[in-house]
Amino acid sequence: MNGTMETTMDTSGVGVLDKTALLLGALAEGPASLRTLTDVTGLARPTVHRLAVALENLRLLTRDMKGRFVLGPRLGELAAEAGRDRLLLGAGPVLAALRDRTGASARLYRRQGDLRVCVSSAEIAGTGTPVRAPVGAALPMKVGAAAQVLLAWEEPEELHRGLRGAGFGAITLAGVRRQGWAQSLGAGEPGVASLAAPVRGPGNRVVAAVTLDGPVETLSRAPGRLFAGALVDAAVQLSEGLIR
Known part of the structure; x- marks a missing residue:
């Protein structure tokens, strides 16, 4: 200055x-x-x-x-709140298209303190398995691809606090920032793979995580290799709806 x-x-x-x-x-x-x-x-x-x-x-x-x-952080929170309705309004069609493109359940998570909350989802029908994370489900920020994405771009102090007791470390989050997405295997439930990418709002701040999850047989043991392109496309589409 x-x-x-x-x-x-x-x-x-x-x-x-x-x-x-x-x-x-x-x-x-x-x-x-x-x-x-x-x-x-x-x-x-x-x-x-x-x-x-x-x-x-x-x-x-x-x-x-x-x-x-x-x-300060309150400005980011206010920006996220301002975009909340637009994000949810646009999420349904984007998640449905992502589900149909990949054959896996697609969800949208927002962070609320030490929890990540599912705010929208598009489930695979007819699988005979219960819904893993219905809308409104609050899950810990300590495991899973969505948690990694929601924490990876936080300020250093908050990032280090969030890593305490987590099932992933700083090296993992550095990789998430580098490649632009996260993946996990069996973190929340044995035999389940998940993939997540950041949704960004005003100021390029990460305001949500869009995810794919399902059996390893569907997503494979390397879901990023197969589906990262489709997932990132969906994340970009949701982000563009917040900054237009």
């Missing part, structure tokens, strides 16, 4: 809101110290400090390991 921000942004006419928006806009460029924020926004240092601390208390800002201010 160099220089003072140009004040071309729309204004509300409410001073404190306009100053807050100016501060958040500055931090959209990256982490910044109190001094940098003062220089960039042109606001008085006491004003910047007061607003930044208040926004930090609301989790709209947080601080990195160097003590600099950064945009």
Whole structure:
């Protein structure tokens, strides 16, 4: 960040809101110290400090390991919430097409704290087996491909916390980030394979995981090799529906 921000942004006419928006806009460029924020926004240092601390208390800002201010987790949560209805409205047809293309059950999971919740699904009919994860099912974030995807792109502190007691490690999540999808065998149930890819919302934030799961006989012991292309296509389609 160099220089003072140009004040071309729309204004509300409410001073404190306009100053807050100016501060958040500055931090959209990256982490910044109190001094940098003062220089960039042109606001008085006491004003910047007061607003930044208040926004930090609301989790709209947080601080990195160097003590600099950064945009906080609440902004991502609000963005995810804003896209929730659109995501669910678009999920049904996409999951049904994915199921028909692959012959496996397709689901959509969202993270809620230490759980992943199935919010939409397209099941394979006539298999004679019970539904593994009906809509509304809450499963732990410690095993499975969906859990890996929902954790892999978290901030380092949250990622390390999520790995405690998990059935996968940091090396596995690094591989997930590199290839763009995760797979697991027998993690939640013996003989079941699963494959997951991230659905991204505004700011490229991971807001959900789209998955395939079924017997190893259907998905094989290397489901990513066979079905990652179809799964990623579905994830991209769902993501595009959130950022249009």
